[in-house]
Amino acid sequence: MCIILINELISIMIESIQKKEKKIAVLGLGYVGLPLALEFAKKYSVIGFDINQSRIELLHQSIDPSEELDSEDFLHTDIVFTSSPEDLQDVEVFIVTVPTPIDEHNIPDLTPLLSATGTIGKVLSKGNYVIYESTVYPGATEEDCVPIIEELSGLKMGKDFKVGYSPERINPGDKVRTLPNILKIVSGNDDEALENIADLYGSIVRAGIHKASSIKVAEAAKIIENTQRDVNIALMNELSMLFNKIGINTFEVLEAAATKWNFYNVTPGLVGGHCIGVDPYYLTYKAQQLKHHAQIIASGRAINDDMPIYLAKKIIKEINNAGKVLKYARVLILGATFKENVSDIRNSKIFDTVNELKSYGIEVDVVDPHASKIDVKKNYNHDLSREPHGKYDAMVLAVKHNEFCDLPLSYFEHISQKPLVFFDLKGIYRNTFNDHIYFSL
Ligand SMILES: NC(=O)c1ccc[n+]([C@@H]2O[C@H](COP(=O)([O-])OP(=O)(O)OC[C@H]3O[C@@H](n4cnc5c(N)ncnc54)[C@H](O)[C@@H]3O)[C@@H](O)[C@H]2O)c1
Incomplete structure (x- = not known):
């Protein structure tokens, strides 16, 4: 009553x-x-x-x-x-x-x-x-x-x-x-x-x-939406590393595989932001409390968290292979935010790459039309550049901001030292840099 x-x-x-x-x-x-x-x-x-x-x-x-x-x-x-x-x-x-x-x-x-x-x-x-x-x-x-x-x-x-x-x-x-x-x-x-x-x-x-x-069902539903995405990106990142060794382009493989009706099409990349890179840790924490080792979720996190260093190592290797001296090298990074066309820099993984490159004495310019210079300085202790300046030994397209998607080859040639070394995390400039050193995830 x-x-x-x-x-x-x-x-x-x-x-x-x-x-x-x-x-x-x-x-x-x-x-x-x-x-x-x-x-x-x-x-x-x-x-x-x-x-x-x-x-x-x-x-x-x-x-x-x-x-x-x-x-x-x-x-x-x-x-x-x-x-x-x-x-x-x-x-x-x-x-x-x-x-x-x-x-x-x-x-x-x-x-x-x-x-x-x-x-x-x-x-x-x-x-x-x-x-x-x-x-x-x-x-x-x-x-x-x-x-x-x-x-x-x-x-x-x-x-x-x-x-x-x-x-x-x-x-x-x-x-x-x-x-x-x-x-x-x-x-x-x-x-x-x-x-x-x-x-x-x-x-x-x-x-x-x-x-x-x-x-609890509603809490779990939300957390697995992002965990599923994280694990799938991790799988693509692992495949990207493997395909790189085999010598085939991951985005081309995905294009072909996606012609099957039930292929879950996810692309490789850096996992940042407030949700996808964070939420699975809530689930692994809960699993740990219950003495359950959430193997796939934990492996996915480990792979995705390691990607910025994997990328930095690739850049360093290519600069070295191109006969350039690391401590005099300059690298341009296009994009500081955790995803395209937003100003959100929370948990942006590109700064792990930036710091790794800097630790080798490499000068790194990060350009982003959306991110706040003040926020980047405060959170990552890096001075954001509004525009590229001078010539670069390697360039990295990190974020698919609209401003970065349709740049002509001549633009990159103009701001590059020879040979031109281009890292395309999003695979959007495939078939553009045929006469240059090109790498995509
Ligand atoms: N950002 C997204 O796209 C997104 C999507 C789905 C779910 N979520 C979840 O939603 C939640 C909020 O995320 P967000 O992106 O809006 O965060 P946010 O950082 O943008 O905003 C959170 C706000 O909460 C305020 N705040 C902190 N402690 C407070 C307190 N004790 N009392 C009152 N205000 C307080 C902060 O000052 C801030 O303004 C998180 O759990 C996140 O995982 C976020």
Whole structure:
């Protein structure tokens, strides 16, 4: 009887969001949190909370620090941006979208997640919902976060408040697959929570809702999406090393193999960014806790993490073979971001290559039209160049930014010492450098 009353109370509370008597708070306004907060704010009253004060100041000016959204995306929204926990008043639904990084030993660093959870625990009221969107290993929501909320609030999950997990699938730089256009997985600590959370997200997501059978299932679903991709890229990287020894081009092999209807077409490359290179470590950590050695996942990570050094060794070998002196050599790297046409440099692996080359005394220029010079200096202690200057002993196309895709051969010939040595990680200049030294993954 008591549970029924609480559940009725919770349904009423969801209604109160629709009537704008109560609010939704989104904690963490980065790549994931900001689009989500603004989408909800088209319909409901939203509080956008972030501990980064300078980010909040930019948001007040309708500027997205992640450079994904335009100022028009802030129009016609009912949202207050704040970094004061005291502003988390009249909130009914808390949504957590803070980072879930790894530390220097590749162990999950739950500090932001647990800190945001603590913020919520201090202001939580009966009938509230807490929904996690940050990518975590199965069990993190219920085993790591809920106990903190219960301790700080003195309330009990299920009886007093509800919890859910709904992973985010947006892809930075993708203007087509945006939040309303991506099918959303939702989960809840009980049926009532599941239905209400499904209704809430269903009101902003046009692509549909998948109701997962439990919070752990939803957590696992997200983490294996990225793990599957990581392992498949690792396979392609391994094949690339092998095909290089055999003397055949990986991209040509893939083109041929992809003519089969069920061939999963993934290309080799450096795996950086906040998700694919990080999330599998959450799963290997969980596996380790359960005394299970996740062999394939761990091998995939090891291969992908080694790729920047493999690349550096190749560059050094080719410079040497071309009869050039390493300590006087100059290398141009085109692209600093972790993927094409975005400014995101988080966990960009090319700087591992850069540092390895520098350790041989090689001068390295990194050019990127999208990345911030300040951020690159701060994160990688490297001075980004806006344009190539002078002549180079080797050139590396690292990122497929549009600006780098259609450059004529004469351009590269003009900025190269002889012989011209070109490393094409993306395989886009195949058949262009026929009279030069060309290498692709
Ligand atoms: N970036 C993506 O494309 C993507 C896609 C799917 C899932 N995810 C997952 O979503 C989560 C968020 O990723 P992101 O890319 O948006 O991160 P982000 O770094 O862009 O943004 C996170 C924000 O959270 C803020 N923050 C940190 N600690 C906080 C706290 N205690 N309270 C309030 N705010 C806090 C930071 O200041 C930052 O503004 C991660 O778990 C990530 O794995 C990201």
